[in-house]
Every structure is written in C-alpha cells, then in structure tokens.
Amino acid sequence: MSMNPSVTIRRLATGVPGLDEILGGGLPEFSFNLISGPPGSGKTTLAHQIMFALATPERPALFITVLGEPPLKMLRYQQQFSFFDSARIGDSVRFVNLNDELATGDFEQVLERITLEVASTSPALVFVDSFRAVLLDAARPGAQSGNLQHFVQQLGVQLSAWQATTFLIGEYQAPTDDHPVFTVADGLLALRQTVHRNSMVRQIQILKMRGQATSPGVHTFRITGAGVEIFPSAIVRDDSVNTADRSPSPARGGRRMTMGVPRLDAMLGGGLPAGFSLLVAGPSGSGKTLLATAFLAEGVRCGEPGVMVAFEQTPSQSLNPAIDDMVRAGTIGLINTRSMDLSIDEIVHHLIGMIRRMRARRIVIDSLSGFELAVAPAFREDFRESLFRMVAALSSMGVTVLVTSELEDRYTDLRFSPYGSAFLTDAIIVQRYIEIESGLQRVLAVVKVRDSPHSSEIRQFTITEGGIVIGDPLSAYEGLLGGSPQFATEGPDGVTGRTTAPLL
Amino acid sequence: MTDTSEDARRQAIRQALSRSVGTDSGAAALAAAFFGLWQQTARQLEPVIGARGVDVLFGRALHLTSRRFPWLPTTGHGNSTASLYVFQTCLAGRSAPEVSDAGETLLLAFTGLLAGMVGEPLTGRLLGAAWTVREPDTLPQPQTQTQTQTQS
Numbered sequence: 340m341s342m343n344p345s346v347t348i349r350r351l352a353t354g355v356p357g358l359d360e361i362l363g364g365g366l367p368e369f370s371f372n373l374i375s376g377p378p379g380s381g382k383t384t385l386a387h388q389i390m391f392a393l394a395t396p397e398r399p400a401l402f403i404t405v406l407g408e409p410p411l412k413m414l415r416y417q418q419q420f421s422f423f424d425s426a427r428i429g430d431s432v433r434f435v436n437l438n439d440e441l442a443t444g445d446f447e448q449v450l451e452r453i454t455l456e457v458a459s460t461s462p463a464l465v466f467v468d469s470f471r472a473v474l475l476d477a478a479r480p481g482a483q484s485g486n487l488q489h490f491v492q493q494l495g496v497q498l499s500a501w502q503a504t505t506f507l508i509g510e511y512q513a514p515t516d517d518h519p520v521f522t523v524a525d526g527l528l529a530l531r532q533t534v535h536r537n538s539m540v541r542q543i544q545i546l547k548m549r550g551q552a553t554s555p556g557v558h559t560f561r562i563t564g565a566g567v568e569i570f571p572s573a574i575v576r577d578d579s580v581n582t583a584d585r586s587p588s589p590a591r592g593g594r595r596m597t598m599g600v601p602r603l604d605a606m607l608g609g610g611l612p613a614g615f616s617l618l619v620a621g622p623s624g625s626g627k628t629l630l631a632t633a634f635l636a637e638g639v640r641c642g643e644p645g646v647m648v649a650f651e652q653t654p655s656q657s658l659n660p661a662i663d664d665m666v667r668a669g670t671i672g673l674i675n676t677r678s679m680d681l682s683i684d685e686i687v688h689h690l691i692g693m694i695r696r697m698r699a700r701r702i703v704i705d706s707l708s709g710f711e712l713a714v715a716p717a718f719r720e721d722f723r724e725s726l727f728r729m730v731a732a733l734s735s736m737g738v739t740v741l742v743t744s745e746l747e748d749r750y751t752d753l754r755f756s757p758y759g760s761a762f763l764t765d766a767i768i769v770q771r772y773i774e775i776e777s778g779l780q781r782v783l784a785v786v787k788v789r790d791s792p793h794s795s796e797i798r799q800f801t802i803t804e805g806g807i808v809i810g811d812p813l814s815a816y817e818g819l820l821g822g823s824p825q826f827a828t829e830g831p832d833g834v835t836g837r838t839t840a841p842l843l
Numbered sequence: 844m845t846d847t848s849e850d851a852r853r854q855a856i857r858q859a860l861s862r863s864v865g866t867d868s869g870a871a872a873l874a875a876a877f878f879g880l881w882q883q884t885a886r887q888l889e890p891v892i893g894a895r896g897v898d899v900l901f902g903r904a905l906h907l908t909s910r911r912f913p914w915l916p917t918t919g920h921g922n923s924t925a926s927l928y929v930f931q932t933c934l935a936g937r938s939a940p941e942v943s944d945a946g947e948t949l950l951l952a953f954t955g956l957l958a959g960m961v962g963e964p965l966t967g968r969l970l971g972a973a974w975t976v977r978e979p980d981t982l983p984q985p986q987t988q989t990q991t992q993t994q995s
Contacts, residue, residue, distance in 0.1 A: 415962075
C-alpha cells in the first residue's frame, strides 16, 4: 500500500485583493494567525473582510470582541464597507462580546467563555478582537502578567486545536515584542501606517506564515469602500534560478516596433525592439509627450493596444487631442492619477491590471517627474529602486515601455535622467534645445539601443500639426551637446575648421 | 430612520406584545408581556453588543420616553435590569392604554437607537430571533412584581 505521509494543507482564499498573493497562495486552513498593528491601521477591517469572504452557513464564523472598540461602534462603521453583509449575520457570522467577562480580570473565565462559545457552535473561523487593553492592563504595576501570558498562550494553543482557522487581533509591537503568542502563532500579519509630510501610507508585512513561501518585504495597501486592497510589491525575478519554471519572455528584442515618427525607426536601427524599455529624456516642451503619443497611435494602427500612465496635476487639463481621441475610442487605456500619496506598487498594480484587460503591448509612462511627485514622500527615497522593480516587472510581461523624463538642459555635462536611472532602460532618446541663428531649435539623438546598432547622429526636428518631423543630421555643426556648438566649415584644403559662432 | 422602518418595528412590537398577552388585555398582563419581550431582546443583544451596550441604549431610550410620559423615570439606574424594574414600578397603577403606549414607545425608542447606530437591516437581523413570533405557551412566563423584586 502506498501512503503519502504528508498532510495536505488547504489554502483559503481570503477575499482581500492582493493578500493571497503575498501570503504565498492563501491562508492555510486551521492556522492560528495574529493581525497586529497600531490603532486605525485597518486590523478589524481586514479581519471582517476575510470573515465575510470565507463565512458560509456550512463554514460559520465567530467574531469575539474583547475590549476592543465598542461593538456598537464596530458594527456601525464596519457595515460601511461593501463586503459587510447584514443578511449573513446569524447564519454565517456570529458576533459575541466578552467585555463583561474581561472586566472581572479573570482571564480563566474569559478563556472558559471563549471555549464554550466555540464548542457550542463549532465555527470554522474564529476571530478575537482585540487584546490591546489586556496587554496594557498587564503592563501596569502590580498586574499579574504571568496570568496574562498564560492566558494568551493557552488561548493560542486552544485556538490551534479547534479545527478552525483563527485570528487574534491586537496592537502588538511585532516583531520586537517578546510575547509567547508570537511563538505559538502560525501566521503574523503586521499592519502599520506612517504619516510623512501630508500623506499617509498604509503597509502590511507577512512576518511569518508557516508552511509556505510568503512574498517578502513590505507591501502597501489602501482602504476604500470595498475594504482593504493590497498592492503586492513588484518582485524582480532572479534569472539565474528556476529558469525552467519561467515562462519565456515573449519575443523580447526580436521583433521591431515602429515608432510612428518617420525616420526615427531608422535611427533606432529598424524600430524599437519589442519588449524593450525606452527612456525619452528632454527639457520641458521638447516634444516628449508628442513622441510618446505617436508611439501609442502607431500601436493602435498596428493593432497593438496601449496604456498611458499620466500624472497631470490639474483636473481640467486635457492630455492632448490625439490621446483623448484614442482613450474615448477605447483603443488605449489611460491611468491618470492626481493622487499625491501613491506607492509605485499601487501604480504598477493598476497598470498590470489594465495591461491584462486590454492585452496591451505598448506602455507609456509620462513622465517620471510627474510620477515622482505623485508618489508619497515616504517612497521617494526608494524611487530609483522602485523604478527598477517596475521596469523589470513590465519587462517580464513582454510589453514595450516608453518612459519620458523631464531633463533640464545642461550644456556642461551630458545627462539623460535626473534619477541616475538611465541604465534601467534598454534604449535612450535624448532631446535638447539648441540655438541656431538666434532661434531655439530642437534636436534629438538615439543614445543607446541595447545590443543593437543604431544611429549616432544628432538630428534636428520640428513639431508640426502632423507631429514630429525629423530632419537631416546637423552635420554642419559640432559640439551641439557640449555647451560650445560650433559651425563647422570646410577649409580650402578640405580640412574642417571652426567659426567663432557659439550656439549657446 | 424612515417612517416605513419605524412603522415596521412598531408593528412587530405590537404583534409580539399582543401574542404574548393573548386575550388578557389588562394592565398587569400588558406589563408582563412587555417585560418578557424586553428580556428576549436583551438576551439576544447582550452577546453581540455587550451588556454595557444594552444598558447604554436602554438608559437613553428611557430618557427619551420619559419626555412623553412625565411619570416615568428620566434616567437609567446603572443597568438596564435595574432601570427596567423602576420602569415597571412606575407602570403599576397605570391604565392598560397607558402601559401599552409607554411600553411600545420605550421599545420603539430602543430599537430606533439601535437602528440609528447599526442600520435597520442589521437591527432586523439582530432582533430577528428575539422577535420571532412564538406560540404563547412557549413564551417566558410573565413575572410578577414580587418575583422581579426578589431577582433584583
């Protein structure tokens, strides 16, 4: 007889967008979990959301309130969330309040009552909310903290043995809190919120989940009328391991994509390789958005849907007519956010969702400068690293990405990105202003196309009603990017000389 | 709170009380029926919102009710059981219509406060079992004033 000695652990779908993903595939059935976090961090909301997602008449839930917020208040505010379904209270969800028992300070009595409640209804899900006041009470002078420790440990042990998936909700200072319950718990979900300047950021971290590989790191989340939504941090895949498990990146660098700007494809060596990321850097008004628009319009023409991520800060400010038309026609998707407290992961989450919905092949992020402003101050420190993760995540989907970047014209050095992030992208086009005959002219150059020959010419270009028109190489000039452009002349002996007509 | 939902609760209170008193429409029977319904209501709610939650709502309901019935106590007495005892004492000697009116008003105020806090649908769910129409023989036996005094 063949036997499989390993137990199969079922994983429950929590109903919280993003949570199953960071848990490593859902919540292990019969696990004992701690949800910790400071007041207002969303512990009860998260617990309720999980409860209403999982509870059924066959799999009932018991929600025990112990000295947390008054139950009346909890019910009042929690039902503002769309997941709260009053009709399921009674059959699927049962609330029990044990404030009165705990007021006596007799933890044994509380434990007994909890045991009684669980035994009488055999719930599949048990929530105990919360133990903040108990812990505070235990910390006061003269309190019998030994009793409390015993109580919490007993509760943990009991909860683990009840064939129920259980949650203890409290304001523990995990993971520094040296509390025995942390040892007993199978899962530790730590919530926190930080206020930086004028923005608030909510974050969740799975500190522990026995038996499964969780998504490491800190993930941001938002609480809306629908409840908690987690934006799993984009994870950069390690190409050196598990290559057999990886789905091949679709045609990265193989096919070339046309840019929708005459002569630019030739400059790029035959178009932009599919799956590449392209940085278009240039000063304000140089035509970056126009180039990006042409890239998207060309995609529409070729049957390649696109998505534009814009960061226009003025609500009434329209993007440009071509973008507006394509959005209205549904041929491209638009994510235009004016929020000032975003995490990059949140943007990436929305972007990936739209890419999948629209089967998009071309992505435009316009611009990094707007992006940085929209990101909550707390994330700006890691902006560069987050950009790297974002580009990697998009790259792994095989989409082709065009990112614009505001770049102050400098004529003393050559820079492509204010973030030092030019190396992140596979290709770079730089735009600059130059002065010719007392007039501002625009030039562009292809600086880099990874693993591909490309033009090294600096071309003048103009912006017309029809879009960007690229002219011939400015071979008559040299030093265009160096700060001392010179009009190059050919001397009688055929040797190139220089005039004294500095451009800027 | 809409009139419709208040009317529905009023209707539910009247049905529960009338089934409880049966054919006896005397003041004492009405008071006992009211007391029985209140006990069921409190028993249903206490596990969910806690005894303290029930006390607070009852105290407030009593305060609101006393505006219409000056002969009622204006505030609660620590907990709902004690307050209810005082309320019952005040009912003694009152006519049947007065008892019926005051009892209904108190329960209506109480459920109105609850609905104001957690909404009508949830109030309906929470009170559902307590106010389920039951046969008179399964109802708790009306308690006399003496019994109540002994308990308190």
